[in-house]
Amino acid sequence: MIQKSPESPAYDEHIGVPLVLDHVSVSFSTPSGPARAVNDVSLTLNQGEILGLVGESGSGKSTLAFTIMGLLPDGAQFDSGSVRVLGSDLYGMNPETLRTFRWKRIAMVFQSAMNALNPVMTVEAHIMDTLQSHNPGIRPEDARRRMNEILDLVKIDPRRARSFPHELSGGMKQRIVLAIAMIFNPPVLLMDEPTTALDVVVQRSILDQVREIQAERQMAILFISHDFSLVRSLAHRVAIMYAGRIVEITGSLERSGPHHPYTEGLMRAIPELGEDDVKIVGIPGNPPDLLHLPEGCPFHPRCPVAFNRCKVEAPPMVQVNDALIACHQYTEPGKEGLA
């Protein structure tokens, strides 16, 4: 399955790296032209790391996750770039190889766990289906043992396996979807807002389980959320997405310390514990329309520190301390700290 390709000398370095995205672009064809939902995204997810991915609704987080899974919906097109999972080029695989690769090497917890289960199938049928699709000759007792193990892992009573999806609470469905994602112990896991629809208590207990399982197995997790404080408490590094682009990847999640103006805006929008004057400030303006992206930096119409260059030229990613930031403040030496 691993093929050497002479055109990419960087290839060998990536063997074993859970996930490497290289200049990935994806667009939806719409009646009024292509809408680029993922725009030139490059990022790396390392062994044993939880990488958070944060952005407003519609910024392209789910589309990016589906791109990584090779599961683009109707109307979406993979324009350019490459997705390497554990060194293998996902978009260079034939469909059958991809089918068996997926879920064993990389799995995903869907944003809408409520709708991820077939309404006419029991939980058990879902789990058996998954096991048999990858291992047609599996013995029923082995399959059942594995089912009980993973249900145990997410603290679901195995007797629940007989239930149909509509008989389960939202939290249970979420746990079962998580269990199904963990069924083959995949080294790479994508979690797309796994707890957004749940109340805080259920959310906490599920996240604790995720943390526990992750620490035990040293999985690499891409954790998607629009809840900045949640991601901050969970992730080692955070990538911030805006209008289909990654505008910052940072290991420093403190407010201080250089950030993209958009990141600063997100941070200001959450109350800090123990702060005297809790002042929540939103980011003025609206997220851009993907069909009419502004010239230059897509954030400039909402940016408090934008200057002329921002309106004409898209900023490249540059290293600033611990972070990679795409902002002209940091590419133009004289302008730093303008804010």
Place this chain on the structure above:
Amino acid sequence: MRFFLNRIGFLLLSVWAAITVNFLIPRMMPGSPVDAILAHFQSEGAPLGPNALHALEQQFGLSHAPLWTQYFGYVNNLFHGQLGTSITYYPLTVTEVIGRSLPWTLGLAGTATIISVLLGTFLGIYAAWHRGTRIDATLTTVTMFTSAIPYFWIALILVYLFGFELNWFPQLHAFTTLSNGVPWWRFSADVLYHAVLPGATIVISAIGGWLVGMRNNMVQTLGEDYVTFARARGVRDRRLMVFYAARNAILPNLTGFAMAIGFVVGGALLTEVVFSYPGIGMQLLTAVENEDYPLMQGIFLIIALAVLLANFLVELIYGLLDPRVRQGE
């Protein structure tokens, strides 16, 4: 089990309602059907015997007994399979007339309906799976076209082309008047041969609806998260198509199936007329032309019962296929 009893209860209730309405309607009609009937027989110069008169009175309330006595008499007759005497086919009873026509209708319209439902559903699944391709576009356009052509028009074209011009198939009737004693298989072959054109008419005009309906439902289920999730989990295409997408896409169509199967009993009126096919549809036409109220009433009752029964069966199937329905009661 509770679901089952519930449905049975509903079936009995609605059957009772249908029977009762069937009893009341002729009694509430302005003018008396009985007068029409009597006039008919008078003009034929064949006055009714006292038995037939009595039956008519019972059926249409000419008698002066209180309504509820009439009602019980009527229900009692029904339970003994007595729907009255046909005027057109006197002295045959309505039950006998229906009994002779029903097999033809069930055989022709029933088979043709089942073929169009099955074929349409399969092609719909196929088109949805290959959505956006040329095959999908072709199937959808062609069947939209065929289902837009008026029904009797298809029949006439088929008769003209294959019956008259090419002479491949018989133009009329359900079978050749063969002498007695032909072996059963020759007779069956003859019946099948006669059924081709009328059957094709029904299939051609009905298949498009099923195909497009199934295709659209399935395109929708294919976009559901549970289908994407199953694909992500490595579920193979064939399984994905059948057990995830098609399985859920069929559910909304079941009610339509029920109606179609139920109405089969009413006969494919126009088809039967064009092809002079001796089914219920033909009888209904004859009954209307001859003001044969007992026969009409009997046919309407049979149609109503068939629709109710088909609905009942489909609800049971629905319960089998959809766990939410089973427990939702």
